[in-house]
Structures are given as structure tokens and as C-alpha cells.
Amino acid sequence: MICEKCKKNIATVYLEKSVNGQKTIHNLCHECAIAGHINIGFNHMFQSFLNSFNPNGKNLENLQNLKCTNCNMTYNDFRKTARLGCSSCYLDFSKELSGIFKNIQSNQKHSGKIPKKSGEELLKQRELEEMRKMLKKAVESEEYEEAATLRDKIKTLEAKEI
Numbered sequence: 001m002i003c004e005k006c007k008k009n010i011a012t013v014y015l016e017k018s019v020n021g022q023k024t025i026h027n028l029c030h031e032c033a034i035a036g037h038i039n040i041g042f043n044h045m046f047q048s049f050l051n052s053f054n055p056n057g058k059n060l061e062n063l064q065n066l067k068c069t070n071c072n073m074t075y076n077d078f079r080k081t082a083r084l085g086c087s088s089c090y091l092d093f094s095k096e097l098s099g100i101f102k103n104i105q106s107n108q109k110h111s112g113k114i115p116k117k118s119g120e121e122l123l124k125q126r127e128l129e130e131m132r133k134m135l136k137k138a139v140e141s142e143e144y145e146e147a148a149t150l151r152d153k154i155k156t157l158e159a160k161e162i
Contacts, residue, residue, distance in 0.1 A: 003029035012082055030079050068092045128157055 001011040009029030017024045066075040070088035075096060078084055090097065114122050131154050138147035 001027050003027065003032050005029075005032040010080055012080060066093065066096070124157065124160075128154060131157070 003009045003011045004027050006029060009031065011027035012030050013026075013028045013033040015026040015028065015033070017026075067073065068085055068089045069092055071085035073085035073089055075093055078089065078093065084090065084093070131150055135147055135150040135154065138144075138150060
């Protein structure tokens with residue numbers, strides 16, 4: 001779908017507004033939405049949401065020069081389509097994407113379901129992380145016997161990984 005304002009770019013922002021039962025729908029590209037070409041009533045809140053997709057307050061012109069080393073997709077292309085070109089894009093745009101992921105998911109770390117077939121390694125890593133946290137708490141609260149037991153369990157688990 002094409003932006004209804006500039007009629008050039010792909011519309012990536014779908015805005016539906018309902019006032020007194022009367023519904024209006026706007027399809028805009030990211031640039032027109034940020035520029036505030038429509039009166040949406042809560043413009044300042046909407047603008048701050050859209051600007052959250054420009055993390056770290058970077059100038060948009062500087063982000064246009066950012067390219068994926070593998071597929072040559074630019075960050076500007078990603079902003080227009082909201083799709084990455086390849087797995088290397090995640091690494092090359094990691095600083096920019098981290099802010100987006102945090103805004104959308106409230107966390108940058110995956111904490112959902114783990115695949116049964118290939119999730120064994122992730123489960124071990126999570127268990128080690130949890131044990132290290134417990135070890136730190138035990139040392140801070142001066143529970144040295146508990147800390148020694150946890151330390152030994154951690155060493156055993158780490159030895160199994162090697």
C-alpha cells in the first residue's frame with residue numbers, strides 16, 4: 001500500500017482513529033507519519049512512539065548510510081519495510097534494533113518457549129545463569145556453605161559443557 005500523503009513510499013504506519021463513532025483510517029509511510037502530516041489529536045504521544053524507532057537519538061541521515069555487510073540492505077530500507085534482509089542484518093543493525101526490541105517486547109532477551117529438540121544448550125545456559133545469581137546472593141548474605149555447594153555445582157555443569 002502506498003502512503004496517502006506523499007504517494008511515493010510504502011505505507012508502514014496504519015492509523016485508525018475513532019471519534020464519536022466516526023472512524024477515519026490513514027495509511028502513511030514512516031517519514032510522513034513522523035513529519036506529522038495528519039492531525040491525530042494525540043500527536044505528541046504518537047510522535048514519541050514513532051521516534052522510539054530511531055533509538056539513541058541518531059540523525060536519520062546518518063542511519064541511511066548504515067548497510068548490512070552481507071545483503072547490502074540499508075537501515076533506511078528496513079525502516080520502510082519493517083523487514084530485515086538476512087541474519088547478518090541483526091548484527092549490523094544491533095545498536096539500532098536493540099531500542100526497537102526493548103520498546104516492543106519490554107526486554108531484549110528472549111524468555112519464551114524453548115524448542116524441545118534444539119533447546120538443550122539454552123536450558124543449560126539458563127540453569128548456569130540462575131546458579132550464578134544464587135551464588136552471588138549466597139556470598140552477599142554470607143552463607144558460605146551454600147555458596148560452596150553452588151560453586152561446586154556450577155563447576156560440574158561447566159565441565160559437562162566442555
